[in-house]
Amino acid sequence: MLVLFLLGTSSSALAKGQKHTYWHLTSDAGEEAGKEFESQLRSVLVQAEGTHHTTEGSLAELLDQKPLKVPSCFEGAKLCTTVPELLVEALGVDGLVEGRISAAADGYQVELTLYREFGGTPKVVTRSGADLEGVVRDAVGALFTLEAAIKIYTEPAGASVFVNGNLVGESPTRVQVHEGNHGLRLEKEGYEVLREDLTVLPGEVREYNATLVPKVTQITVITWAESAAVYVDGKLSGASGAPIDVMPGAHSLELRANGYRPIEITFDIAAAQRRTIQLAMLKEVEDPWxxxxxxxxxxxxxxxxxxxxxxxxxxxxxxxxxxxxxxxxxxxxxxxxxxxxxxxxxxxxxxxxxxxxxxxxxxxxxxxxxxxxxxxxxxxxxxxxxxxxxxxxxxxxxxxxxxxxxxxxxxxxxxxxxxxxxxxxxxxxxxxxxxxxxxxxxxxxxxxxxxxxxxxxxxxxxxxxxxxxxxxxxxxxxxxxxxxxxxxxxxxVDAGGESKDESLPEQLEEDVPVEGTDVPESTLQKLEQSGTEGGREP
The missing domain is CATH 2.40.160.20 (Porin)
Structure with a gap:
């Protein structure tokens, strides 16, 4: 059975200086084994050096483009089985590989014969085993230098990917590498740098998934109410005056303290940022009625x-x-x-x-x-x-x-x-x-x-x-x-009642949350009347 197909660039656009190899596959182990052989070969050839053409009709298309008169045995993309190296020279390509799969006692046997330009003795590689994928990779690796690949995925996406110190793109991405050890580094603003050493085998396509860890992001809430409770996104997260770890992004913040009116604001914070938020809490005064x-x-x-x-x-x-x-x-x-x-x-x-x-x-x-x-x-x-x-x-x-x-x-x-x-x-x-x-x-x-x-x-x-x-x-x-x-x-006194500070004025304006280091003058005046000064406890 003759199978011809193309993988990679069109055979009509052979790049100058680029090595091109054509493949001819046959199966002695049945049609199903032939299809699996073809599928595994396609997967492995992605990693093989040079450009490999294995699409049906590619050889016939290449023959039609040649002005020279080729032997009749070449017509219809048929191989001259006695002199296949003549085809390599006639077409001006770098190589022709005849691949054959057959049944073996331990599973499958794959035989690959490589014909190179300028004649010479064909190189024959035979491998057998039950794992067809491993057998094909081993056999192709004996004929060509197989490159490996690493598929890199991160959460969140968009991390800069460095392989052996070189920037190769942003996640998710696929990187062609040689077999062996490689240093991987992932960087994204606001997240800790992730470093990993990976070892890949010849022809292996390895997936690497990573979850990036945000850098420490902290807020410190300053107010004159002692140990005010700080609620971030509705959850009690700490007390005023102490650093509180938060995730980067937008958040709601509520400040509560006994004897003071609660304050609620929203804020944004970038990753790795440390931010101080100053809030002016007014003492709580009930409506006189x-x-x-x-x-x-x-x-x-x-x-x-x-x-x-x-x-x-x-x-x-x-x-x-x-x-x-x-x-x-x-x-x-x-x-x-x-x-x-x-x-x-x-x-x-x-x-x-x-x-x-x-x-x-x-x-x-x-x-x-x-x-x-x-x-x-x-x-x-x-x-x-x-x-x-x-x-x-x-x-x-x-x-x-x-x-x-x-x-x-x-x-x-x-x-x-x-x-x-x-x-x-x-x-x-x-x-x-x-x-x-x-x-x-x-x-x-x-x-x-x-x-x-x-x-x-x-x-x-x-x-x-x-x-x-x-x-x-x-x-x-x-x-x-x-x-x-x-x-x-x-x-x-009723259990529900609370003693009140009679020295406080009965009417105060609405709270004005103050963020940053400056408190509005009007707020300071009211606070000074209640015995506070400069945004701190007297």
Whole structure:
């Protein structure tokens, strides 16, 4: 079987001074072995010195270009098997190789015969073995000087590749080298130089993969907050004042410290660069409204005093008065079974509040009402009715252990209060010159709603509405408004609260991150007011 093919430059463009060798392959081991022989040969010839033509039709093309009359045995690219060296001389090429593959006891046998120009004895090389690739490389290496190759890949790509001190390109690249030891050096800006000694065999194509190591890149963050936490790309990376290793490129940086407002910036840093970043942190000052709300939410004892105005219907059923030796009880008030009176007076309360819930230990209302209306009294012994004049009434209410609930919005609050109480009411009047007094005690249920405004953390104003329902006979709903002034005394600070630096101003402008070594004058002025100077702790 005759196989002719070309590898390398076209046979019609033979370079002057370049050695050209043509190959003629045959297989005695079958078609499949012939194809594998051809494939392995193509791979090895890439490393062989000179230009090797092994493409089908290349020899016929070369024959057509020659003006001389060649023997008929050359027609159709057929070889003159008896005198192949004549073909070498007729075509003006450097060599012709006849390659043959056949089966052998240990695998394959490859026989290569090289015919050179100017005649001479052909050089014959025979190699055998099970590894066809090794057999072909060994046989071709015996005929020609085989060069090796190194394929170089790096992560990241673009590294300068030096072989034996000579720059040969940038990765990824392929470098033709002779067999033996070679010094490899890889360089890329921002990365450590990588050096490696490689040994390659004749005709070997070796792959070398390398991951470049970035050079040490550091930042140092300077601020006057002691040991501020430095977060790079959202991760805690170190503290202010100490070098922090970072990768080259763009990063986000956040600086946090207790008592200071956090600062967040972005920065770029080149490989192997050491950079100092100076940031001006402003001391943290809460909004005054939020600050007051936090203080109000502390656990505290309070005392409240105020004024109350209520409307009450009273009947005094069952109440009696001793007048001139007789016992009298009220029958009607101006033709009605109950009298509606307007009471006003003072109210006192002592309680304890938590964040939302609270308890009134004791509340007291001391109130009076004026009265100038007819009062019909009935003598119990004679059933005689007499007309008297009501002159006034008094009301004392006790509110023990009332429960409260509140909600706060800044300095404003809303409260609800409920519980049971006891009232002591009395009515005094005159019956034909004899003064008398009617009294009654009742249990009542109370419900109150109020709004509160905190003038400060200690003082507050209250305005509310209360409804009391008496359970005594001929009594009903008592309702009205109340207003008061409260004094609050903190007893236990809420776990969520934090002590504040009262010396700090309540209003400061927004943070201005300062990078580099200069801090803006406006920022320095504010910091000096807080006891700092020149960007350092006082």
């Amino acid at each position: 939020a600050r007051r709300e936090q203080a109000i939410r502390t656990y505290r004892l309070y005392v409240e005093a105020g004024y109350a105005l209520t409307l009450q219907s009273i009947g005094f059923a069952g109440a009696t008065a001793d007048i001139a030796g007789s016992t009298y009880s009220p029958t009607s008030f101006g033709g009605e079974d109950r009298a509606s009176l307007v009471f006003n007076g003072v109210k006192l309360a002592v309680g304890y509040t938590m964040e939302r819930l609270g308890l009134v230990f004791l509340g007291v209302d001391l109130m009076v009402a004026s009265m100038d209306s007819e009062l019909i009294l009935t003598a119990q012994d004679t059933a005689r009715r007499e007309s008297a004049v009501g002159q006034g009434a008094s009301h004392i209410a006790l509110y023990p252990l009332q429960g409260t609930f509140r909600e706060l919005w800044g300095a404003f609050g809303a409260e609800a209060q409920t519980g049971l109480g006891v009232s002591f009411d009395s009515l005094n009047g005159d019956l034909t010159g004899d003064a008398f007094d009617l009294s009654q005690t009742a249990v009542f249920w109370s419900l109150a709603a109020s709004g509160r405004y905190y003038l400060s953390e200690e003082w507050s104003l209250t305005l509310g509405y209360r409804m009391d329902y008496d359970f005594a006979d001929q009594r009903g709903l008592r309702h009205g408004f109340f207003a008061g002034v409260g004094f609050n005394l903190p007893l236990l």
